[in-house]
Amino acid sequence: MKKLIAFWSILMKDMKTYYIKPPNVSWGLIFPFAWTLMFFVRSERAIDIRGVLPGVMSLAVLFGTTSMLAVTITFERKSRSFERLLLAPISLNLLMLAKTSGAIIFGILNAMVPAIIASFVVDLSGINWLTTIISIVFIAVTSTFLGLFISVSVSEVFEAQTFSNFVRFPMMFLCGLFIPIERLPVLLRPISYALPLTYGADILKTSINQNGIIPSWISFSVLIGYSLFLFLMSNYNIQKRWIY
Amino acid sequence: MKILEVENLSKNFDGFKAVKEASFSLEKGEIFGFLGPNGAGKTTTINMLTGLARPTSGFIEIAGEDGIKDIKKVQQIIGIVPDESNLYDEMNGLDNLVFCASLYGMDKTKRETRAKNLLEQFGLADTGKKLFKAYSKGMKRKLVIAAGIIHEPPILFLDEPTTGIDVETARQIRRLIQTLNAGGTTIFLTTHYIEEAERLCHRIGFIVEGKIIKIGKTVDLMQETQQVNIIEFTLENDVEPLKELIRKVFTNVNINMIDHFRIRISSPEKIDLMPFMKFFDEKDQLVREAKIIRSSLEEVFVKVTGIEINRMKKEKEKGGGKK
Numbered sequence: 001m002k003k004l005i006a007f008w009s010i011l012m013k014d015m016k017t018y019y020i021k022p023p024n025v026s027w028g029l030i031f032p033f034a035w036t037l038m039f040f041v042r043s044e045r046a047i048d049i050r051g052v053l054p055g056v057m058s059l060a061v062l063f064g065t066t067s068m069l070a071v072t073i074t075f076e077r078k079s080r081s082f083e084r085l086l087l088a089p090i091s092l093n094l095l096m097l098a099k100t101s102g103a104i105i106f107g108i109l110n111a112m113v114p115a116i117i118a119s120f121v122v123d124l125s126g127i128n129w130l131t132t133i134i135s136i137v138f139i140a141v142t143s144t145f146l147g148l149f150i151s152v153s154v155s156e157v158f159e160a161q162t163f164s165n166f167v168r169f170p171m172m173f174l175c176g177l178f179i180p181i182e183r184l185p186v187l188l189r190p191i192s193y194a195l196p197l198t199y200g201a202d203i204l205k206t207s208i209n210q211n212g213i214i215p216s217w218i219s220f221s222v223l224i225g226y227s228l229f230l231f232l233m234s235n236y237n238i239q240k241r242w243i244y
Numbered sequence: 245m246k247i248l249e250v251e252n253l254s255k256n257f258d259g260f261k262a263v264k265e266a267s268f269s270l271e272k273g274e275i276f277g278f279l280g281p282n283g284a285g286k287t288t289t290i291n292m293l294t295g296l297a298r299p300t301s302g303f304i305e306i307a308g309e310d311g312i313k314d315i316k317k318v319q320q321i322i323g324i325v326p327d328e329s330n331l332y333d334e335m336n337g338l339d340n341l342v343f344c345a346s347l348y349g350m351d352k353t354k355r356e357t358r359a360k361n362l363l364e365q366f367g368l369a370d371t372g373k374k375l376f377k378a379y380s381k382g383m384k385r386k387l388v389i390a391a392g393i394i395h396e397p398p399i400l401f402l403d404e405p406t407t408g409i410d411v412e413t414a415r416q417i418r419r420l421i422q423t424l425n426a427g428g429t430t431i432f433l434t435t436h437y438i439e440e441a442e443r444l445c446h447r448i449g450f451i452v453e454g455k456i457i458k459i460g461k462t463v464d465l466m467q468e469t470q471q472v473n474i475i476e477f478t479l480e481n482d483v484e485p486l487k488e489l490i491r492k493v494f495t496n497v498n499i500n501m502i503d504h505f506r507i508r509i510s511s512p513e514k515i516d517l518m519p520f521m522k523f524f525d526e527k528d529q530l531v532r533e534a535k536i537i538r539s540s541l542e543e544v545f546v547k548v549t550g551i552e553i554n555r556m557k558k559e560k561e562k563g564g565g566k567k
Contacts, residue, residue: 002349003349005349005351006349017332017335081330081332083296083326084344084391087296087319087324088319088348089348090347243296243298
């Protein structure tokens with residue numbers, strides 16, 4: 001019960017201090033909205049809007065989650081308030097889960113923005129909503145842990161943002177969103193298949209348009225694998241760098 | 245009864261030995277002072293005792309628990325007040341305390357009551373709703389201490405609690421430390437203010453370059469220097485350029501520079517004033533005052549460590565050397 005109180009308090013504190021602050025709410029709404037508009041305006045037919053929806057949702061989650069962790073972790077570490085959490089009688093794993101839960105929720109809500117906008121423009125019937133929601137949760141978890149890994153590997157907020165961009169932008173172009181993986185140069189394809197977003201976007205393609213190319217069980221397994229790897233690496237980095 | 249025991253505690257950073265086989269213990273209910281210059285290993289030792297640093301070797305036992313393997317159990321019963329604020333600028337004073345209480349699993353009613361009581365006790369009741377970033381330095385320090393004792397820990401670690409704050413707040417904090425101790429809290433205190441350690445601590449450990457060089461009861465340590473005669477000269481002009489020359493001329497006494505205009509001469513033998521007066525006169529140094537100094541912990545520190553207090557204070561002002 002004590003652990004649950006601590007977990008809940010950290011989550012609520014982050015929500016109040018960071019996520020529901022006007023700049024972040026507007027970022028959470030405007031950013032996916034801008035993505036959505038950009039892609040939807042480019043789409044000439046209604047069916048194209050459905051076609052780009054998985055990609056837009058994936059990107060909204062990826063950018064929403066990774067951006068927030070630089071603030072909630074790197075900034076707190078810099079201002080020494082993260083030290084207070086490390087000195088609390090809660091395990092490092094629980095602390096990391098508490099610190100990332102807010103970003104996961106934020107990412108999931110980010111993904112809803114394109115879906116809500118699309119619902120006004122195109123017919124969204126036939127979508128497997130259960131799989132869609134589960135896959136959004138998986139993408140949010142993996143992206144958040146990617147953001148966590150980046151945040152605990154650097155010392156400054158600007159480093160976290162720069163490092164994030166080095167990871168996010170290549171991922172955006174290589175995950176099959178703009179160019180289908182089968183049309184990418186052969187040399188780049190292995191990189192595409194090494195990116196977690198490729199699998200997240202593919203599950204969404206399957207659940208929304210039934211045109212994914214990777215079996216869903218493989219995609220889910222890869223996302224779970226990535227999440228575990230990133231979480232454990234983050235734990236290792238905190239222990240090595242911050243509990244010196 | 246021992247509440248904390250440390251044996252052969254060491255910490256290396258890439259070959260640099262920050263703490264070298266430190267061994268000491270704390271009796272339940274005492275205030276133990278850890279004195280040393282900047283970079284001596286005080287904060288590294290506190291970090292190892294509280295779980296922010298992993299010892300390279302050694303053993304820590306706190307209230308019967310293994311302080312290395314079971315650090316999370318230990319953290320439930322210790323309070324930590326770091327040398328710099330680690331609270332949240334964007335939260336108000338009350339919310340900061342309530343949040344800190346929740347980290348120890350305290351339920352909502354209990355943590356709110358406790359937070360309000362502490363704000364009252366620390367004279368911050370009127371500013372509880374003010375954002376932490378709007379607090380003055382002294383108020384911030386008080387709130388950080390309040391956060392450290394929010395869960396009523398039997399052991400409290402205080403790292404330089406009065407550094408960089410005004411005299412009145414420092415006095416209030418010292419009073420709070422004494423009140424906490426009177427209530428049964430065992431306190432481990434690091435400081436570079438010798439007079440603070442002398443006034444507050446039951447026992448003191450001196451640490452220099454990572455090595456504990458002396459531990460003892462404050463009264464016993466003071467007694468060691470009771471036999472020493474000390475005279476302090478205050479001069480009209482800067483005496484720093486003459487420092488080395490004085491040491492060469494007066495080899496049978498200890499010379500300690502207090503600042504540019506004050507110099508202390510100590511010796512177990514009776515000190516004859518005349519040779520010094522003559523020396524200063526020859527060097528065109530007007531002696532404004534010459535007074536006998538009561539033996540204090542400062543002399544013990546200088547004697548034991550060989551470090552001039554003046555240098556220690558200067559180093560602290562520069563603020564370097566913290567891990």
